Amino acid sequence: MRIKVLVISDYREFVSPRPEAELFIGLQKAGLDITIMTYPDAAWTPYFKKAGIRVIESHPVKKFHKPSIKMIRKELEKGGYHILHLFNSKASSNGIPAAKKLSVKVLLYRGYAGNVHWYDPAQYLKYLHPRVDKIWCITNEIEETIRKNSLLIKHKGVTILKGHDPQWYSHVQPVSSLEQYGIPADAFTVICMANVRPMKGIPYLLKATHHLAPGLPIHFLFAGKGFDKKHIQELISSSPYKNNIHCIGYVAEPLSLVAASQVFVLPSIKGEGLSKSTMEAMSLGIPPIVTDIPGNKELVIPEQSGLMVQAKNASALAKAIFYLYENADLRKTIGQRAKEHMRTDLNISVTIQKMKELYAKLAGSTTS
Numbered sequence: 001m002r003i004k005v006l007v008i009s010d011y012r013e014f015v016s017p018r019p020e021a022e023l024f025i026g027l028q029k030a031g032l033d034i035t036i037m038t039y040p041d042a043a044w045t046p047y048f049k050k051a052g053i054r055v056i057e058s059h060p061v062k063k064f065h066k067p068s069i070k071m072i073r074k075e076l077e078k079g080g081y082h083i084l085h086l087f088n089s090k091a092s093s094n095g096i097p098a099a100k101k102l103s104v105k106v107l108l109y110r111g112y113a114g115n116v117h118w119y120d121p122a123q124y125l126k127y128l129h130p131r132v133d134k135i136w137c138i139t140n141e142i143e144e145t146i147r148k149n150s151l152l153i154k155h156k157g158v159t160i161l162k163g164h165d166p167q168w169y170s171h172v173q174p175v176s177s178l179e180q181y182g183i184p185a186d187a188f189t190v191i192c193m194a195n196v197r198p199m200k201g202i203p204y205l206l207k208a209t210h211h212l213a214p215g216l217p218i219h220f221l222f223a224g225k226g227f228d229k230k231h232i233q234e235l236i237s238s239s240p241y242k243n244n245i246h247c248i249g250y251v252a253e254p255l256s257l258v259a260a261s262q263v264f265v266l267p268s269i270k271g272e273g274l275s276k277s278t279m280e281a282m283s284l285g286i287p288p289i290v291t292d293i294p295g296n297k298e299l300v301i302p303e304q305s306g307l308m309v310q311a312k313n314a315s316a317l318a319k320a321i322f323y324l325y326e327n328a329d330l331r332k333t334i335g336q337r338a339k340e341h342m343r344t345d346l347n348i349s350v351t352i353q354k355m356k357e358l359y360a361k362l363a364g365s366t367t368s
Contacts, residue, residue, distance in 0.1 A: 003363045004080060006104075008037045008072070008095055009087035010059065011044035015253075016276070019162050019348060020087070025051040026352035032359065035079065037072070063093035072098035082363035083107055085136075092126050105133040105362040110157070112273040113141045113294055118149040128153055133362060136355075138162045138273045141294030160355055161298065162274055163348040166283040166339055174260035178221070181246045187219040188325050191261035191286075193254055193277040194268075196226025201267035201291065204314045206232070208267075209241040211318035218325060219244040221261060223251045258286055262331060263324050265289045266296070269311045274299055279346065282306070282338035287331050289320045305341040306334060 007024060011017050021044045028034045028051050036048055040057040048055050056075065060068035072095055076084065086095040087109045099106050108127060110116075116127050127135055127146060135157045137143035146157035183189055194200040205220070212218065220241065226232065227247035236245050251257065258264060264281035266272075266288065272295035278288050282305065290296040291311035300306035307324065309316035324331050 001363070002031065002033050003082050003359050004033045004035070005083040005085055005359060006035050006037065006072075006075060006079060006081045007085045007087070008059065008091035009085075011036070011038045011042040011048075014043040017044065018168065019164055019276070019351075021047065022165070022168075022348050023162075023351055023355060024048070024053065026348060027356060027359075028053050030352060030356055032356065035075075035081075037075070060090040060094040063090055064097075065090075065094055068094040069098045073100075073102075076102055076104055083359050085109070089126070096126070096129050096131050099131060106131055107358075107362065108132055108135045110135050110137050110142050110146065111162075112271050113139070113145045114271055116145055116149050118151045123149070132156060134158055134358065136160055136358075139295045139298050141298075142273060158358060160351060160358065161346060163346045163351040164279045164283055164342055165348045166343050169255060169280065169283045172255045172259050172284060175256045178219075178257070178260055181221060181248055183219045183221065183246060184217070187217050187244075188263075189219050189221055189261040190263045190265055190321055191221045191223065191258055191281075192265050192267070193223045193251075193258065194266065195224040195250075196229055196232055199268055199271035201269040201311065202227075202232065203235055204269070204312055205265060205267040205317055206235040206239060206245070207314035208317035208321065209239045209245070211315045212241065212322060214240055216322075216325065218321065219246065221257065222247045223249070223254045223257060225250050255280060255284065259284050261286060263287055263289060263321060265317065265321070267291060267311075267317060268293055268296070272296055274346075278306075279342060283342045285335040285339040287324060287334040287338060289317065289324070299346070300338075301341065304334070305338040 024034050035054045037056040039059045045055050081104050084095055084099055084104045085107045086092040135146055137157045137159045140159050143157035143159045147155045196202050236242055258281050264286045266278050268291055281288050288306040290300050292308050293311050302308040307320045309320050
């Protein structure tokens with residue numbers, strides 16, 4: 001039996017959804033029959049079609065949209081699908097009711113921990129909906145969140161890490177110079193790719209500069225939105241390294257900047273799944289410094305493929321940065337181990353195989 005899967009997700013961007021898109025290309029090549037429902041002119045549509053995936057260029061435009069529900073149900077009825085895989089709120093709010101009383105198995109996606117509560121009525125329209133058969137959780141902590149809140153229904157979470165492939169980044173070359181951003185050629189560059197949001201812990205990284213010895217040639221490169229906010233600007237202005245802090249805003253293709261840096265830092269205090277930016281840095285062989293929050297613990301092996309410090313601890317961040325600044329050989333070793341960790345333990349091929357097994361299990365219960 002060839003397993004038929006209908007996926008509803010957003011593939012308009014190329015970079016952000018790549019692990020997910022490559023998963024379905026891999027599953028199609030592995031013998032599954034994948035159909036993807038996404039927005040017209042999505043960046044990934046040509047790649048899907050090249051892989052033999054049928055693409056329906058129509059994505060729900062809003063939640064609980066009757067025409068979208070009707071469209072999805074019509075496709076389910078005529079397509080004979082075993083699995084309906086839904087990846088976002090618009091997809092799930094329309095896909096779940098579209099599957100009502102059909103034999104298709106409904107699979108949701110959850111990419112971060114928190115914000116699922118058994119007492120929240122809205123969750124019974126999504127993750128805790130009785131029509132949902134399984135929830136793909138990309139970390140064990142996310143699955144545990146689902147488990148703890150499955151008080152009134154059967155627990156449906158299943159953990160499959162969402163892998164990458166270092167080969168995706170084999171073409172990435174470091175920028176020839178960071179001097180265009182005010183960073184000297186001989187500087188030790190610490191890069192952080194994150195938008196300013198409470199969960200990202202940016203203030204703790206800025207406060208870490210107070211715990212470094214003065215005058216070191218360490219520069220901080222921040223790529224992301226929100227660094228013009230008042231409280232962030234005040235932290236930068238008060239930093240003894242204020243002249244070494246460079247905020248360049250959103251960058252569409254930041255990997256050449258990561259490749260040109262010596263260390264990657266993600267100071268998050270909560271809410272991470274498997275951080276894509278950290279996985280990209282590791283795939284490039286750049287040693288990461290991350291905090292000891294769920295998600296990160298499943299991504300970085302402390303002292304092997306990166307350094308892990310206590311969350312909300314500026315002093316610990318500074319100590320880790322200085323440790324790697326002082327030890328060039330260790331930086332190289334950790335970077336190499338990080339890349340190897342991505343190649344072996346967190347590779348997309350593992351994700352493809354485990355997802356294929358999950359689909360087969362669900363499809364088997366559909367046809368039995």
